[in-house]
Amino acid sequence: MKRDVPDARFTPDVALLCCKQCLADPGVTSGLLEAKGCRARLVVLPCSSKLEGSYLLKILANGTDAVQVVGCPEGACRFGVGSRMALKRVERARGLLDEIGFGAERLAMERTTGLGRQDLAALAAGRAEAIRPLGASPMKGDEKA
Amino acid sequence: MIIGEWKPVAELVETLRGRKKVLVAGCATCVAECAAGGEREVETLAPLLRMGLKKKGHDVEIVTHTIERQCEWEFVEELEKVLGGVDAVLSLACGIGVQAVAERFQDVPIYPGVNTTALAIREEPGLWTARCAACGDCVLGETFGLCPIARCAKSLLNGPCGGTHEGGKCEVNHDNDCVWCLIYERAKARGAVDSLIEVKRSKGWSSSSHGGQKRMLREDLRS
Ligand code: SF4
Ligand code: SF4
Numbered sequence: 001m002k003r004d005v006p007d008a009r010f011t012p013d014v015a016l017l018c019c020k021q022c023l024a025d026p027g028v029t030s031g032l033l034e035a036k037g038c039r040a041r042l043v044v045l046p047c048s049s050k051l052e053g054s055y056l057l058k059i060l061a062n063g064t065d066a067v068q069v070v071g072c073p074e075g076a077c078r079f080g081v082g083s084r085m086a087l088k089r090v091e092r093a094r095g096l097l098d099e100i101g102f103g104a105e106r107l108a109m110e111r112t113t114g115l116g117r118q119d120l121a122a123l124a125a126g127r128a129e130a131i132r133p134l135g136a137s138p139m140k141g142d143e144k145a
Numbered sequence: 146m147i148i149g150e151w152k153p154v155a156e157l158v159e160t161l162r163g164r165k166k167v168l169v170a171g172c173a174t175c176v177a178e179c180a181a182g183g184e185r186e187v188e189t190l191a192p193l194l195r196m197g198l199k200k201k202g203h204d205v206e207i208v209t210h211t212i213e214r215q216c217e218w219e220f221v222e223e224l225e226k227v228l229g230g231v232d233a234v235l236s237l238a239c240g241i242g243v244q245a246v247a248e249r250f251q252d253v254p255i256y257p258g259v260n261t262t263a264l265a266i267r268e269e270p271g272l273w274t275a276r277c278a279a280c281g282d283c284v285l286g287e288t289f290g291l292c293p294i295a296r297c298a299k300s301l302l303n304g305p306c307g308g309t310h311e312g313g314k315c316e317v318n319h320d321n322d323c324v325w326c327l328i329y330e331r332a333k334a335r336g337a338v339d340s341l342i343e344v345k346r347s348k349g350w351s352s353s354s355h356g357g358q359k360r361m362l363r364e365d366l367r368s
Contacts, residue, residue, distance in 0.1 A: 054188035061192030093189075099154050100197035138199045 012038045012065035012128040019048040022113045035121035038128035049082025053093040063139045068127040069109040103134045146175040147239045149259040158197035164233040171211030172238035182237030184211040215242025221249045281352030289331035296324035302345040
């Protein structure tokens with residue numbers, strides 16, 4: 001459900017799940033990421049192909065406001081169709097989030113590569129802006145599963 | 146295998162509204178193969194239910210457990226250890242599994258999370274098609290191994306119907322091959338088209354689903 005007036009003080013928690021093949025600097029590791037307007041946490045994945053919808057939904061069910069997945073562009077995935085299949089699972093999960101009225105925008109995937117810290121921060125900030133109208137997750141403080 | 150698909154999640158959220166602790170029970174056999182009720186689907190549905198219920202103002206604890214088969218008493222027994230405090234079970238098994246769990250644990254309400262749809266084969270990743278309707282009087286020997294009951298929209302025993310669409314597609318659903326075209330092609334390849342000209346004997350339907358619950362009894366297997 002959209003709020004009429006977005007809360008400007010709302011600082012979304014964003015999880016950024018990024019395939020390591022998409023990073024320009026292989027030295028970038030998982031951890032907090034400085035990004036505008038949100039608290040971003042970067043998780044570097046060995047490969048996006050193994051991402052299950054259940055992992056993404058559990059992150060959201062545990063109170064994270066938004067999840068941004070990053071996988072390789074078509075043709076660049078070292079697993080062939082890995083990132084394409086990951087995108088399909090993300091799309092299915094987005095549909096299910098919409099179905100329960102939670103907002104598909106809380107989850108999204110980009111297929112891009114050569115990312116530096118600035119690019120990663122921009123992706124997290126972009127996802128935070130996309131969900132600002134939705135407000136904070138109703139699951140805040142509800143870490144159970 | 147038996148196939149099925151999730152009921153709409155919004156419908157499941159409504160069904161479970163007001164429950165405090167729900168067990169989402171999976172089955173690792175047919176419904177796992179058709180991506181409806183195995184561990185992966187159980188673990189996908191559980192957070193969705195939590196979020197959907199929370200969005201409607203309901204806090205719920207969801208526990209999950211997937212057993213080898215919900216359609217066999219020995220395996221069903223395993224659910225007892227996870228039922229403590231549970232006030233509803235959502236089973237992602239086929240209708241057989243749901244009934245077995247409901248019969249074994251009669252004190253707790255059980256709900257189906259899956260609509261059981263057919264006896265089917267996986268054609269390719271992500272596509273399953275019905276191959277048998279369990280009619281109880283198999284005619285595959287006369288139809289070159291292709292089932293006209295499950296695969297013809299009109300279950301014709303003497304087909305095709307005359308409405309077959311271009312490219313050998315069924316007139317009722319153009320996504321499906323007309324099974325009578327396939328039967329003809331197979332008969333032709335075997336040099337046996339003449340056998341299709343004979344009008345087929347009437348099929349016995351008394352062993353289908355119209356005579357009440359089917360029973361199969363084998364005295365030699367009973368102690
Ligand atoms: S003829 Fe009957 S038993 Fe044989 S495959 Fe078709 S539905 Fe199943
Ligand atoms: S087109 Fe073929 S499969 Fe479809 S109803 Fe007619 S005979 Fe049956």
